[in-house]
Amino acid sequence: MKGVFLDQLPPRTCDHSPLCPGAEDHDRGEARIVSAHPEQGWNLRCNGILSFEDNGQLLPDGTVIASQRPVGLDRTAA
Numbered sequence: 001m002k003g004v005f006l007d008q009l010p011p012r013t014c015d016h017s018p019l020c021p022g023a024e025d026h027d028r029g030e031a032r033i034v035s036a037h038p039e040q041g042w043n044l045r046c047n048g049i050l051s052f053e054d055n056g057q058l059l060p061d062g063t064v065i066a067s068q069r070p071v072g073l074d075r076t077a078a
């Protein structure tokens with residue numbers, strides 16, 4: 001699966017140092033922002049992912065990563 005996924009990506013054009021994490025990496029959200037759209041609540045990052053202000057992410061292959069809110073806060077609501 002990983003090989004198929006990578007074949008669909010355009011060639012990496014990251015010129016940053018150190019290189020940004022790839023869209024397939026667990027720390028993908030740490031890539032540099034290359035196009036910021038704060039008025040719409042999202043940023044395009046160097047590795048091609050869209051990151052949203054609620055920490056949700058949309059990967060280049062269309063995978064949606066749900067927002068990752070702090071664990072435990074919801075338990076006090078009941």
Ligand SMILES: [Zn+2]
Pocket residue numbers: 014015016019020031032046047
């Ligand atoms: Zn980069």
